[in-house]
Amino acid sequence: MNTKQMILLNNERRKLLSDENLAAYENAMVYIRLNARSEYITESVLLELLEHLIEAQQHKKNAQDVFGEDLHAYCDALIANIPHQSKQSWVLDVFNYTAILLGSLFAVQTIVQLLSYFIPSLKVEQISMVPLLIIVALSGIVILVLLYALKATVFGRKSWFILSGVTYILAIAIYVYSTFLFKDVWTVPINFWSSLAFTAIMFTLSWLFKQLSSKADQTLARS
Numbered sequence: 001m002n003t004k005q006m007i008l009l010n011n012e013r014r015k016l017l018s019d020e021n022l023a024a025y026e027n028a029m030v031y032i033r034l035n036a037r038s039e040y041i042t043e044s045v046l047l048e049l050l051e052h053l054i055e056a057q058q059h060k061k062n063a064q065d066v067f068g069e070d071l072h073a074y075c076d077a078l079i080a081n082i083p084h085q086s087k088q089s090w091v092l093d094v095f096n097y098t099a100i101l102l103g104s105l106f107a108v109q110t111i112v113q114l115l116s117y118f119i120p121s122l123k124v125e126q127i128s129m130v131p132l133l134i135i136v137a138l139s140g141i142v143i144l145v146l147l148y149a150l151k152a153t154v155f156g157r158k159s160w161f162i163l164s165g166v167t168y169i170l171a172i173a174i175y176v177y178s179t180f181l182f183k184d185v186w187t188v189p190i191n192f193w194s195s196l197a198f199t200a201i202m203f204t205l206s207w208l209f210k211q212l213s214s215k216a217d218q219t220l221a222r223s
Helices: 004-014 019-033 039-058 063-069 070-081 087-116 130-154 159-181 192-222
Strands: 127-128 187-189
Touching: 004 019, 004 039, 004 192, 019 039, 019 063, 019 070, 039 063, 039 192, 063 070, 070 159, 087 130, 087 192, 127 130, 130 159
Parallel strands: none
Antiparallel strands: 127 187
16 A cells, blocks of 8 residues: 555545544644654554554544554654655655746746736736745745644644744745845746646656655655
């Protein structure tokens, strides 16, 4: 069973839990998934934990009977036994997220180019590559802050969400400002077809990087 199949099975099997047990399990699941660990082994552990909780529920037990009084500590103990994501898989994930980001930005540009056939004032004949590099770098920071905020929020520390929101807004503001500041720096010509082609290439690369990352992760898990 590969990672995707385990996630799908997890989604289906969770429906068997009571509301109380489901809430506790999903807190544990989110917290454990938000660590830079092997995705394949993480999903294996989560699926095993889910089956254990379902079996306990059938014997009239609840999540507290399985996880103990301190769910946070229980999750940390599980995470400590899951190996870190391999460097190869991590690099491929970075390429994947970068491709998704660039593909999304050019998808918007493609729509603008299409609309420019009907609204000439929207037409753009060249774009600067500098803002794209800036937003890629800033997105890495935003993602790290957001992931930490999500992880911290699982067990009640809401303040990190405020910081992640401020970081996101600041990143967008810097990107928008850079599009004006560097509009004539390191420019490349663009039209509807070139933008569409680049969008398709980026999302194709994203799919490829994801497949390679999953393969590298499963290789680590089986070694």
